[in-house]
Amino acid sequence: MTGVADPQQAARNLERRQQHHEADVVVVGAGVFGCAIAFALANQGRSVILLERWMHEPDRIVGELLQPGGVDALKKLGLEGCLEGIDAVPCYGYHLLYRGEELSFLYPPRTSDGGVVVGAGSKKEANGYANGDSKKPARPEGRSFHHGRFIMQLRKACMGHPNISIFETEVTATIKGEHSDAVLGVETRTKDPETGKKTPDCFFGQLTVIADGYASIFRKELLGTAPVVRSKFYALELIDCPFPPSNHGHVVIGDQVLALLYQIGTHETRALIDVPPNHPAASPANGGVRGYIQNVVLPALPPPVQPSVHAALADGKIPKSMPNSWLPSQKQTRHDGVVLLGDAHNMRHPLTGGGMTVAFNDAVLLASLLDPRHVPSLADHAAVRAAMADFHWRRKSLTSIINVLAQALYSLFAADDWQLRALQRGCFRYFQRGWTDEPVAMLGGILRRPLTLAYHFFSVAFLAIWLNVLDVCGGSVVGILMLPVALVQALLILWKACVVFLPVLGTELR
Template identity: 85%
Template sequence: MAGAADSEAARNTERREKHHEADVVVVGAGVFGCAAAYALANQGRSVILLERWMHEPDRIVGELLQPGGVAALRKLGLEHCLEGIDAIPCYGYHILYRGDEVSFSYPQVRPDGEVVVSAGRKKGQEANGSANGHAKEPTRPEGRSFHHGRFIMQLRRACMGHPNISVFETEVTATIKGEHTDAVLGVRTRTKDPATGKKEPDCFFGQLTIIADGYASTFRKELLGTTPVVRSKFYALELIDCPFPPANTGHVVIGDQTLALLYQIGTHETRALIDIPNEHPAAAPSAGGARGYIQNIVLPALPPHVQPSVRAALADGRIPRSMPNSWLPSTKQTRHDGVVVLGDAHNMRHPLTGGGMTVALNDAVLLSSLLSPQEMPSLSDHAAVRGAMATFHWRRKHLTSIINVLAQALYSLFAADDWQLRALQRGCFAYFQRGWTDEPVAMLGGILRRPATLAYHFFSVAFLGIWLNIVDLCGGSVLGVLRLPLALVQAVLILWKACVVFLPVLGTEFL
């Protein structure tokens, strides 16, 4: 039996290396592409993994992996990819809101995955590191933050070391369809000839082609017909030896026109991501552009002990690197036989909450279970693949709907640009101050999968914001009761704004 298995493996390797044929062709060796290739290869599938450029990528997002992503990485057998890259543990969040602050940690989780919800946490409680494997059950989960490129290279090394995967550096240019069918049979590429240095035409064939070519996908429009919505950009700074207690947390800074996310990505490096809305007047060229916005608007809102590191990062005089903050609702993957589009090419959300990699890794876990040889002996059975992908579309929403809606809703609140949103923003911060954080941060971390719970907490925040607004208008004097009619009108407007922010995004997720 062992000899037969070895012979089969050798034949599959020859098919991949010599004839460029496999069970699965994966386009894109990013987070999802590597994870999906590795998961399918672990099931005995023969996999070809294609990547345009195998050098270490240098990106400014994809640097914070939530606990739910760490758990998915563990299920995939890839948890070792977090080691040896100077990854920093992350145990929760710290929010600075107009000079006030609150910290909260991920809630404890029982061995069966149930989240332990406390009666309430005291204001200012800091995240702790009880998720080190030595604490008593239940344990507190741990996220990790790191340099994106180092993590990607670990994933790629894992794939290159797998006996069922062959990795090629080549530029994918088009899909290949049969003469008598519209089913995709593989992809056309251009591969550099080592002898001449010129790119020559090439082809790779598989029973199933998985397109995972990232946020700037060249195949999305053709295969899905969708376009991302971009409302802002993240501009990135790398701060060196920047003090920002409490340690091992993600820091969110909210000011009048300021929304910034800071988290440590190495022993000495801290990433600062500054959100700048499209066409914001304070970021116009006449106002100094992105650098002017950071210096004039963001810098004064940061804590004094952080400001010197930001000034040092700006000292080179260059425009900070940027990435578009995209929202792309998911699409059913049943339109084209022989090919699916997944990862960021398929579904994106605002990176404020750091949920992208958690979604990608959990998608890889779900996809591999639905396409396993036990469930689907042949991936050339297009009807069976369509059925599996229809199941995939709905089953993934237990997690992704929460992460996607949270990302878009929190961005709308934290980047508030009208008085109703600012009332909701204040309600959100007051909600956290009161210690009602366990379930919200568990959903943020990808460890609680109950969409109804998200709706409950969002509208609880809305009603708290309404109450605080009523107290402001009607409190403080005997005559305050005369403002009650105005307060009630404003209450309706705030609730309407909450519905406008939350319900359309939630509805889109469940289409």
């Protein structure tokens, strides 16, 4: 472990944290990002206070798939051990079930220049990479798991760090100085375990890092933004559910159906079912969400999976849900002494499972920019502002890809008009032709080339246009008379592709 001060300094820092509630850094929220940044800064010798409202194991239905790019970042943080002992399942790629047709593909091997091996081989050959064939480069590996178990491992790592003190307390407000607007720390309410009463408390740091999640109470104050919710994921936990190929994330696309399935343990598989707001098939008259799952989603699932879904619905309860939110990032240079990060700062649709990958890579980047060699004192607000300005742009080589992919693919996979359905088909046919290596590498957070994303997206659009022209014209001499109609439809499909892709990309360029 790095960054441990000499024994006397460590004792003084511990006393400051425990007795006076003072540290170099106060981190609000012991979730994915909060634990990661607390551990990273503590490794640099910073004295860190980590605050969490509730230290019990969380029970959430997202944050269960860590892409290979996230696994890489976890290793850089020194937290890779948190993936052990929680029955985490390796994930090597994706399996797509599109209106009865199936296609599977794996994360491609990486090259030394930050690219990936394109056309790395067949599925059979690819299994050799995953299984450790010494003659071929190893395939990247993601992990899926129970979210709560993983969080408890992260917290355990922070508890064991000599530079971190953790307090179970509810943060209610920031504290500002009398003569400036700089944030000095936070006000909290701490519950007395004996009486159950909550008493006021305060914690002070040179820098306050707030990572209080998707329902942040500080977002409006510090960013002035609010997430946009387009749908909800409803979750089922399937027991001993057979769904080959194993060690893949499964995406099921059908008529009005979008569902994700992936193992989160040896016997457990998570099913996330997208339900758009006010969908007629999910109305109370049609049985609500349960009726939607039973009547619309279940028939689109493979027959071997259906008994497990029936069993998961047998309790008669409405499945747990989570809003699918879109929140573009904002530059944070306006407020001295405080930054807001994690899901409180930036969210994307969880379809592609990129949230934790973004969080861990953000922690790696921010810790490098705040390294004591560059920013000796976190009380130097000008230096921190400069670091945050750099952070805003440098993170986009990864986050712009994951954010745009998540929003664009959701629009395609949850298609609700004929142009989007044309693009949806074009996407599947594109993958079917074997052009998957770079797209899946971007999904996995291992290829950081935004222009490559634009190339593949519009390649899908033009393939969709060509397939639609073939459908309209029919490939016959008479069909040539329909060419004007096909050309008009081509423009409409291209326009829809631009509407889906360019506005989201535009938010990433700000």
